Amino acid sequence: MAQINLKGLRKSFGSVEVIHGIDLEIRKGEFMVFVGPSGCGKSTLLRLIAGLEEISAGDLEFDEKRVNNDVPAKRGIAMVFQSYALYPHMSVYDNMAFGMKLAKSNPGEIKERVHNAAKMLQIDHLMDRKPKQLSGGQRQRVAIGRAIVRDPRVFLFDEPLSNLDAALRVATRLEIAKLHQNMKDVTMIYVTHDQVEAMTLADRICVLRDGLVEQVGTPDELYEKPASVFVAGFIGSPKMNLLQGAFSHDFDCTTVGIRPEHIEIQTDGAAKWRGKVVHTENLGSDSFIFVDIGHTEPVIVRQIGSHRIPVGTEIGISPIDQHIHRFDENDQIIG
Amino acid sequence: MTSYPKHSGGQSLATQRRKAAFWFLAPMLAALFFVAAWPLLRTIYFSFTDTTLTNLYGGEWIGFKNYFSYRQLSSGRVIWKGTLVDPAWWNAVWNTVRFSVISVAIETVLGIIVALILHRNFVGRGWVRAAILIPWAIPTIVSARMWGWMLNDQFGIINDILLKLHLIETKIAWTANIETAMTAVLIVDVWKTTPFMALLCLAGLQMVPKDIYEAARVDGVHPIKVFFRITLPLIRPALMVAIIFRTLDALRIFDLIYVLTPNSKATKTMSVIARENLIDFDKFAYGAAQSTILFAIIAVFVSAYIWLGKVDLAGEGDR
Amino acid sequence: MKYYVQETCFYLLVLIIVIASVFPFYYAIITSFKAGTALFEVDYLPTSFNLANYAEVFASPNFIRSIFNSVFIASATVGFAMFLAITASYALARVRFQGRGLLLMTILAVSMFPQIAVLAGLFELVRFLGIFNKPWAMILSYTIFTLPFTVWVLTTFMRDLPMEIEEAAIVDGATPWQIITKVFLPLLWPALVTTGLLAFIGAWNEFLFALTFTASDTQRTVPVAIALLSGSSEFETPWGMLMAASVIVTVPLIILVLIFQKKIVAGLTAGGVKG
Numbered sequence: 001m002a003q004i005n006l007k008g009l010r011k012s013f014g015s016v017e018v019i020h021g022i023d024l025e026i027r028k029g030e031f032m033v034f035v036g037p038s039g040c041g042k043s044t045l046l047r048l049i050a051g052l053e054e055i056s057a058g059d060l061e062f063d064e065k066r067v068n069n070d071v072p073a074k075r076g077i078a079m080v081f082q083s084y085a086l087y088p089h090m091s092v093y094d095n096m097a098f099g100m101k102l103a104k105s106n107p108g109e110i111k112e113r114v115h116n117a118a119k120m121l122q123i124d125h126l127m128d129r130k131p132k133q134l135s136g137g138q139r140q141r142v143a144i145g146r147a148i149v150r151d152p153r154v155f156l157f158d159e160p161l162s163n164l165d166a167a168l169r170v171a172t173r174l175e176i177a178k179l180h181q182n183m184k185d186v187t188m189i190y191v192t193h194d195q196v197e198a199m200t201l202a203d204r205i206c207v208l209r210d211g212l213v214e215q216v217g218t219p220d221e222l223y224e225k226p227a228s229v230f231v232a233g234f235i236g237s238p239k240m241n242l243l244q245g246a247f248s249h250d251f252d253c254t255t256v257g258i259r260p261e262h263i264e265i266q267t268d269g270a271a272k273w274r275g276k277v278v279h280t281e282n283l284g285s286d287s288f289i290f291v292d293i294g295h296t297e298p299v300i301v302r303q304i305g306s307h308r309i310p311v312g313t314e315i316g317i318s319p320i321d322q323h324i325h326r327f328d329e330n331d332q333i334i335g
Numbered sequence: 336m337t338s339y340p341k342h343s344g345g346q347s348l349a350t351q352r353r354k355a356a357f358w359f360l361a362p363m364l365a366a367l368f369f370v371a372a373w374p375l376l377r378t379i380y381f382s383f384t385d386t387t388l389t390n391l392y393g394g395e396w397i398g399f400k401n402y403f404s405y406r407q408l409s410s411g412r413v414i415w416k417g418t419l420v421d422p423a424w425w426n427a428v429w430n431t432v433r434f435s436v437i438s439v440a441i442e443t444v445l446g447i448i449v450a451l452i453l454h455r456n457f458v459g460r461g462w463v464r465a466a467i468l469i470p471w472a473i474p475t476i477v478s479a480r481m482w483g484w485m486l487n488d489q490f491g492i493i494n495d496i497l498l499k500l501h502l503i504e505t506k507i508a509w510t511a512n513i514e515t516a517m518t519a520v521l522i523v524d525v526w527k528t529t530p531f532m533a534l535l536c537l538a539g540l541q542m543v544p545k546d547i548y549e550a551a552r553v554d555g556v557h558p559i560k561v562f563f564r565i566t567l568p569l570i571r572p573a574l575m576v577a578i579i580f581r582t583l584d585a586l587r588i589f590d591l592i593y594v595l596t597p598n599s600k601a602t603k604t605m606s607v608i609a610r611e612n613l614i615d616f617d618k619f620a621y622g623a624a625q626s627t628i629l630f631a632i633i634a635v636f637v638s639a640y641i642w643l644g645k646v647d648l649a650g651e652g653d654r
Numbered sequence: 655m656k657y658y659v660q661e662t663c664f665y666l667l668v669l670i671i672v673i674a675s676v677f678p679f680y681y682a683i684i685t686s687f688k689a690g691t692a693l694f695e696v697d698y699l700p701t702s703f704n705l706a707n708y709a710e711v712f713a714s715p716n717f718i719r720s721i722f723n724s725v726f727i728a729s730a731t732v733g734f735a736m737f738l739a740i741t742a743s744y745a746l747a748r749v750r751f752q753g754r755g756l757l758l759m760t761i762l763a764v765s766m767f768p769q770i771a772v773l774a775g776l777f778e779l780v781r782f783l784g785i786f787n788k789p790w791a792m793i794l795s796y797t798i799f800t801l802p803f804t805v806w807v808l809t810t811f812m813r814d815l816p817m818e819i820e821e822a823a824i825v826d827g828a829t830p831w832q833i834i835t836k837v838f839l840p841l842l843w844p845a846l847v848t849t850g851l852l853a854f855i856g857a858w859n860e861f862l863f864a865l866t867f868t869a870s871d872t873q874r875t876v877p878v879a880i881a882l883l884s885g886s887s888e889f890e891t892p893w894g895m896l897m898a899a900s901v902i903v904t905v906p907l908i909i910l911v912l913i914f915q916k917k918i919v920a921g922l923t924a925g926g927v928k929g
Contacts, residue, residue, distance in 0.1 A: 052821055054349040069347040073827030085818035089840040098836075099826035150826070348824065349750075355830035356745035360757075363742035363805060370798045371764050374775025381774050391778050449671055452664070463668055464919075465912050466675045472911040473679065474859040476877035477900040481682045484893050492681060495696040526674065534919050580766070587768035590861035594881045606770040606862075613774055614866055623774040630771035637763060 002076070002153040002187050003028045004049065008058035011044055011211075018044055020211040021058065031180050031188045035198040035234070036208035043158060045208065046191045050156050051075055062153065073099075078147035079156040082163060084139045086131040086146075092118075093127040096146045117148040120182070121175075137168045144179065155183070157190040161197060177201055195235050199223070207231050229331035232257045238288055240325070241299045247273075253326035253334055260288060260302035262323035271316020275299070277309045291317055375630070381623035388619045401624035418624050426600065427608040434517065434604060435585035438524045443578060445525065446532025451562075453533065454540045471530040479594035482523045486510055516601040520592055524585075532577055539573030540566070579640060586633055605629045679904070686897035693894050707898035716871045717899060720879035724903075727789050727864075727875060728857035731796040732804075732850050739804035740846075744834050746805065747812035748820060758809070765802035769862050772798060780867055791867035792875065796860055800853045807852070807921055811845040812838065848921040851914055855907060876903045 004026040011019035019041050026032045034042040047053040049060065051072035060068050067075050086095050093114060100110045118124040121141045131139055140160060147155060157176070161169045177200070180188055192198055198205050199219045207214040207222065207230070215227040219235075226232035232240045240257045248256040266272075275293035287307040290298040301317055309315065326334040382401055386394025403417040418424045453464055470478065485492050488508035497503045509519040543566065551561045567574075589606040596602045603611075609629060613622030684697065689706040711717055745751075746758060776795050785791045815838060823837050839846070864875040874882070880899055884891050911918060 050825065051348055052824065054347050069350075071348045071351060072825045077825065079822070079825045081818040081822060083816065083818050085816070085822040087819065087822070087837055098823075098828075102827045102832060146822075146826075352749045352830060353751050356749040356751055359741035359745040359830070363738040363801065366738055366797055366801060367761070367764055370776070370794060370801075371767060371772060374772035374779055375767075377775030377778055378771055378773070381778075391781060452667060452671065455664075457664075457668070459668075463672055465915055466672045468911050468915060468918070469675055469679055469908055472855070472907045473904050474877055474907070476859070476861055476881050477904055478678070480880055480896055480900055481678045484685065484897065485678060485681060487893075490694045490696065490893075492696050492698075526678070530675070538919070583766045587770065589770065590877070590881075593861070593865075606768065609770050610773065610862070610866070613777070619774065626768075626770045626774060629768050633766070633768050633771075637766060641759065 002062045003064070004154065004187060004189075005061040005064070006045075006049075006058070007061070009045070009048060009055060009060060010057040011041075011048055011053060012056045017056075018211050019048070019056075022211075022213055024206060024213060024216065026187060026189065029185045029187060031190065031201060031203040033198040033202035033205045034189065034191045034208055035193065035195055035205055036214075037234070038193055039210075040208040041211040042191045042193075042208045044211075046156055046158055046189060049154070049189060050077055050079055073103075076153035077156055078150040078152035078154075079158065080140075080143050080147050080160045082159040084131070084143040084163070086139060086142055088131055091128050091130060092123065092134070092142050092145075095131070095142055096149045099146070099150050113149050113151070114145075117145045120148070121145050136164055137172065140164065140172055141175075144176075148179075148183075152186060155186050155188040157188070159192055160190075161192070161194075173197060173200060196237065199235070205235075207234060225333070226257070226325060227333050229255050229257070229327050232325055232327070238300050238302075243295050243299070245295075247293075247295055248326075251324060251326055254329045255327040255331065257325035257327065258319040258323065260300040262320045263299065263301045263317050264320060265289075265301060265303070266316045266318050269316070270318070272318040273299070274314060274316045277311055277313045277315060279311065280307070280309055282306055282308060289315075291315065293317070378623050378630075379627050381620050382627045384620050386620045386623075388614065388617050391619075394620060397620075401621050402628075418621065418628065423603075423608060424605075424625060427603050427605050430517070430602055431586060431588070431604040431606075434520065434524075434588060434602070435582055438521055438528070438585050439578060439581050441521070441525050442529050442532045442581060443574070445529045446536050446577075447574075449529065449533035450536035450540055451566075453537050467530040467533060469530075470527050473527070475527065475590045476594055478523055478527050479591050482519070482526070483510060483595055486519050486522075510596045510599070513599065513601045516596045516599040520595055520602050523591060523595060524588070527591075528581065528584075532581065535573060535577040536570060539570035542573070543569045583633060583637070586636070587629070605632075679908075682897045682900055682904075686894060686901050689894055707894040708902070710892075710895050711898045711902060716874070717879055719872050720874045720876050721903070723789060723873065724858055724876040727792045727796070728854050730789070730793045731800050731857045732853045734793065735797060735800040735804045735853055736846065736850055738801060739808050739849075740839070741831075741834060742805050743808035743812050744830065744838065747809045749830075758806075761802045761805055765799060765806060767798065769798070773862070773866060776863070777866065786867060787869045787873050789873070792857075792860070792864055795863040795867065796857045799860075800857055803856065804849050804853050807849045808842075808845065811842060811849075815841060844917060845921070848914060848917040851910060852918065852921050855911075858907070 006022050006024040006026075009019060009022045010017060022045065034045060036042050044053060048055050051067070051070060051074075055068050059066055062075060072079075087098065090098065096114045096117060097110050100113065114127075115124065118127060121144060123138060123141050123145060126134060126138060126142070131142070134142065140163075143160070160176070161172055164172060176190075180186075180201070190197075190201060202219055204216060204218055205222055206216045209230055215222060215231045217225075222231060222235045226235060226240075229242060233242060236259060238260055240259050241263070242255055242257050244255050248254055250256075273291075273293040275291040275298075277289055278292045278298050279290040281288040281290075284306055285304075287303045287305070289301045289303060289307065289309055291301060292298045299317065328334050381394065383396060383398060384394035385397050385400075386392075399417070401417060403415075403419040405416065406414045408414060449467065453460060453467075473481070486494075486509040488494065488506050488511065491506075491509070493509070494503070494506040498506070507515055509515045547565060547569075548561065551565055556564070587606050588604055589610065592602050592604055592607055605625065606629065609622045609625035611622070612618040612625060616622075684700045685693065686707050687700065687703050687705070688697075689702070689704040692702055692704075695701075746754060746761075772795075776798075780786050780791045780794070783790075783794075785794065819837065819841075820833055823833050828836065859877060860875070861877045861881065864878045865881070868874055868878060871879075880896065880903070883896055883899065
């Protein structure tokens with residue numbers, strides 16, 4: 001329900017500045033993902049928006065109203081923490097009702113809202129249990145339920161999936177995507193270091209690096225038009241091939257990037273590069289072929305379906321011209 | 336890029352919390368001021384006056400006379416007065432230091448040994464740990480009395496045991512005898528306090544990862560070498576904290592000595608002599624001066640440790 | 655062979671430790687059951703079961719009175735200290751502010767005070783407030799060691815509570831006071847019991863202040879009553895009665911300590927404080 005504006009937001013801990021001035025507009029009802037390597041400041045930025053950390057400089061606006069000095073509860077936010085942060089001594093019901101009870105809401109309304117949220121998340125049969133009697137996935141649902149009950153304008157997620165195992169992670173990811181569908185007008189901000197989560201959940205992604213915004217855009221934009229070498233390397237799995245030196249000079253740039261699926265194996269003599277296969281990873285649906293063409297790292301080539309090429313085989317490969325990304329000496333995109 | 340002004344005012348979360356913290360701390364600090372800082376200041380003040388127990392407000396400022404003063408008689412003889420030239424005081428200082436050094440040293444060594452034993456897994460370990468807590472749980476006065484009975488010269492069981500083992504020829508008046516009074520005090524203090532040392536050492540030992548020992552065993556390092564090269568350095572921080580606390584405790588010892596060896600010149604410590612002057616001998620101001628000196632000694636000891644930065648007493652380092 | 659020798663030595667050492675720890679108390683118990691001349695014979699095993707000493711202790715109104723005095727003083731001291739310490743330790747453990755480290759060090763320093771250093775000043779204060787020879791004198795003066803101790807131990811316990819739980823409560827709209835009462839206290843009650851118990855034992859055992867600030871036999875605390883229990887000469891010390899009284903005041907403590915054994919060890923080692 002809220003549009004969030006970050007204007008020149010800065011955060012210092014003592015004399016160390018960790019957020020160096022961030023300008024960002026998050027639209028109403030948008031699912032925004034902050035992604036970046038650890039230490040990039042994404043969690044700090046989320047905590048600034050939540051009000052858990054004090055803003056050192058700049059303005060934070062919710063619906064054009066400055067909220068810098070509002071306490072978290074006044075901002076109309078709800079937050080899902082990495083460790084779930086359920087109150088261990090309270091039942092599931094009390095965990096979810098705690099915020100409303102503190103706000104002295106009408107008991108009937110509390111009951112209704114808690115039960116609706118529980119039903120939505122299919123945890124209504126667990127209401128009397130204590131957190132330690134729940135599985136990891138159930139705890140995560142309760143944490144999300146607690147946030148829903150608050151009926152927030154802004155929903156904040158701080159790496160909510162990182163404590164779950166791989167299978168549960170996929171299921172919960174789906175759950176969060178559905179939640180976003182059902183709560184169309186609630187703005188959601190989600191922090192993760194996992195680019196797969198970012199790509200699958202986000203309306204828009206904000207890539208952060210060393211306390212600065214590197215690029216903001218839809219998942220497709222980031223994938224297809226990365227603005228810098230950093231984004232190019234961060235988004236996509238396996239990583240985009242980034243070649244320097246003689247390899248990039250051919251393309252008149254400092255670094256040239258080609259995604260694995262944009263390289264073709266050529267059997268005729270017209271291949272751009274030749275090299276020996278050093279390793280293949282066969283996933284069944286795709287295969288990744290690692291080719292040593294004399295660059296510091298082998299080039300990864302994606303082939304659809306199952307391909308087995310013996311190690312040591314010499315093959316020729318060529319990039320597809322229209323999918324080449326060229327970067328200048330400052331690692332920024334050319335053109 | 337546009338620059339945005341720094342803001343001020345408002346009730347942000349951090350401000351709200353700092354305000355709450357102030358009101359949460361204020362009553363505690365007020366109480367501590369009332370029962371600790373103020374009485375301490377008054378004690379120091381009294382030490383510079385000639386106040387007496389019966390007339391607390393009739394004292395006059397006499398400067399350093401309680402500590403140290405001299406007067407030259409007409410005969411040319413100089414008379415020194417004050418605590419700092421009082422042999423009874425220096426005897427008490429010597430007793431306190433002797434007691435502290437010996438008791439803490441013995442307790443540390445025994446504490447480590449007991450901790451090493453308890454660190455091993457064996458049948459009935461829980462019971463042994465419970466047993467060593469008993470001396471700690473018994474009030475000092477009660478242990479002083481219990482040991483006073485056991486050390487009794489005529490009917491005491493300690494003399495009986497020693498006679499039966501032919502370690503002594505005649506019964507010893509442990510607590511009354513000048514030569515043995517300090518030994519008696521040390522025995523009781525070591526008995527009562529070693530459990531505390533052992534538990535702290537044990538906690539330190541349990542924080543040492545097990546695989547370090549396993550690695551040492553695989554490498555075939557001799558157990559004694561393992562102890563001095565691996566265990567001791569690793570538990571050193573915990574041990575240092577325990578030793579400091581024990582030393583501070585030993586320096587102010589009062590109750591055990593007061594009850595076990597009353598009026599024995601050989602065990603009278605700074606606290607005992609100061610209280611004697613304060614309350615029993617009606618040399619209130621003189622006792623206050625002695626209390627002040629003891630406080631100064633302990634303050635210097637503590638500050639030295641903190642300033643040398645050897646110990647992270649507050650545990651703030653890792654936060 | 656070497657193995658068996660080692661094992662035997664090890665268990666022998668364990669045995670020595672246990673005997674050394676338990677024997678004095680055991681000996682006090684068997685002495686307390688002896689009366690008359692039997693008292694003056696050294697026995698290693700219980701020989702008689704005579705309750706005369708206990709009867710004598712319970713017949714002494716002043717001793718019973720001193721037990722009540724001690725219970726009242728120790729409870730009131732601990733209650734007062736806990737009340738102030740819970741909020742203070744929250745502030746010290748969870749709120750970032752300037753001078754926090756210094757404040758913690760000061761509190762620690764107060765707990766290491768030599769009590770004799772404040773005796774003269776406290777004596778004046780007690781006289782001034784007109785509470786000399788009243789339980790309040792002890793309740794006031796014991797605060798000097800129970801309060802820093804409880805603040806210190808509770809601060810270490812509070813620091814260990816997870817940050818995110820507190821932040822969840824903040825997002826839910828809880829004020830610092832609500833965080834303490836509705837979230838932290840329910841989580842900390844085992845720590846509170848331990849801390850309270852340790853502070854109680856400290857107050858129960860205190861001697862110097864109780865000796866100085868009481869004058870009449872009806873106002874004594876247990877340690878002072880036991881310390882001053884003596885006959886007209888050294889040879890008339892009522893050892894049997896003394897041992898019975900010692901056993902009476904020690905048994906409840908030992909039971910408590912054994913029940914809370916694990917928690918007490920945790921409390922003692924929290925920051926390495928004295929017990």
